[in-house]
Amino acid sequence: MHAWPASEVPALPGSGRDLRIHDTATGGRVTLAPGPVARIYVCGITPYDATHMGHAATYNAFDLVQRVWLDTKRQVHYVQNVTDIDDPLLERAVRDGEDWTALAERETVLFREDMTALRMLPPRHYIGAVESIPKIVPLVERLRDAGAAYELEGDIYFSVAADPSFGSVSGLDAEAMRLLSAERGGDPDRPGKKNPLDPMLWMAARPGEPSWDGASLGPGRPGWHIECVAIALEHLGMGFDVQGGGSDLVFPHHEMGASHAQALTGEHPFAKSYVHAGMVALDGEKMSKSKGNLVFVSALRRQGTDPAAIRLALLAHHYRADWEWTDAVLSEAEERLARWRAAVSRPDGPSAEALVEEVREALADDLDAPRALAAIDRWAAAQTADGGTDPAAPGLVSRAADALLGVAL
Incomplete structure (x- = not known):
């Protein structure tokens, strides 16, 4: 599976800050x-109802992470998946x-077009669940053979007891986990499970449903969490820098993924940091596919909305x-x-070197994009009120907005 084309990131004088x-x-x-190559994995879409504004806000947040790293002269190894086989997709x-x-x-395809229009930097590896099945099956077999997974009526479940650090990503208690598991695709009430929280691996x-050769597992298809683990381990290895996604992925997805990887490798942690973007609402309720209250990037684009304005609307809110x-x-x-x-x-205009440093500092401070926007607002207001004499300033501001915020002026 291929990603979308990369937009050019202008070079800026000086160097950015560590995030x-x-x-x-x-x-x-x-x-x-x-190190010289920053490693990040961001969970991708299940491809139906793409790309809604909640998606766009999440990928905007991690696009900023990449831009901050690039501004420090690092390379970025970014990996994103596509969950192109899952119950919700089949139901739709x-x-x-x-x-x-x-x-x-x-x-x-629509998601790629939207990401291109919004100037989101593409992942180096953009990988579907289906194409990853040959990598997933051996991992499930290893977990089963090591006693970290078990069979229940032909399905294979991961035993959360196999990871001593289970729960360390979300910090939730068992009852909160159980409630979220039931709400977010788990089956905590299925009889026969060793622990209600144990997630399905295979x-x-x-x-009437699609299936693939699972070798010793039998025909079937992968669970949700093991998909991302297989892709991340293949392309980034353990201990990569950032695991990212929306806040609704903290549990169970990121919690379970960490435990799968840690049980497989005997190493800890799966990711050095877990970063999560907030939820976007419409009419007082979180945008969700189940509620159908979605605002789509593609619909706004068809109406003639400039993608740069959509991006600025996202940037006006702190990512968390x-x-x-x-x-x-x-x-x-x-x-x-x-x-x-x-x-x-x-x-020409007012000098902009200090502005660039202010934007850099704002983004290095937990991606404070609203503060970065306010800094450029002040420069633009000064330009309108008094002007300036620096012929390099307008170009520098334009390049900074593009390089650091992804906004093409």
């Missing part, structure tokens, strides 16, 4: 100081009377905040974009 970011596992700030295909593979392919073939999409949010972003473009279109 200080909130780590879910510790509940506090950590300073990320990767049945509902709409569509072949599930056609649905997945169409929505993945689902035995069901009548839960916030609500409204017409006013988009209108404010469009007005900001017009002000910025007018300001950088002049032949």
Whole structure:
């Protein structure tokens, strides 16, 4: 599976700051100081109802992480998956009377187009669950043979007891985990499980559903969490710098994935830090596929909305905040974009070197994009009110907005 084309990232004078970011596992700030190559895995979409604004907000957050790292002159090894086989995808295909593979392919193409329009930097490896099955099967077999997994009516479950550090990503108690498991695709009430929280690694073939050769596991298809583990271990190895996604992935997905990997390798941690983006709401409720209250990037683009304005609307909210999409949010972003473009279109302006450093510092401080926007707002206001005499300033501001925020002026 291929990703989308990369937009050019302008070079800026000087160098960026090491990123200080909130780590879910510790509940506090950590300073990320990767080696020459920073490693990040961000969980991708299940390809139906793409790309809604909640998706866009999440990938915007981790695009900023990449841009901060690139500004420190590091390379970035970014990996993202596509869960192109899963119960919700099959259910949607049945509902709409569509072949599930056609649905997945169409929505993945749309997602790529939206990411390109929003100037999101692409992953080095963009990998589907289906193409990863030959890598997944041996991992499930290893877990089973090591006693970290067991069979139940043909299905294979992971035993959370196999990982002594289980629970260290989310910090939740057993009852909270059980409730979230039931809400987010688990089956805590299934009889015969050793622990209600044990997640499925391999689902035995069901009548009328797709399945693949599972070698000694029998025909079937992979569970959700082992998919990301197989892809991350293959391309990043243990101890990569950031595991990212929306806050709804803290449990069970990221908790279970960490335990799978740690039980497989005997090493800890799976990721050095766990970073999660907030949820986006519409009309007072979280945007979700089940509620159908989705605002789509592609629909806004078809209406003629400038993708740079969509991006500014996302950047106006701190990545960890839960916030609500409204017409006013988009209108404010469009007005900001017009002000910025007018300001950088002049032949000269107020000096901008200090502004670049202010934007760098804001982003290094837990990706404080709203503070970065406010800094450019002040420069644009000064440009409008008083102008300036530095002919290099407008170009520098334009390059900084593009390089650090992904906003093309």
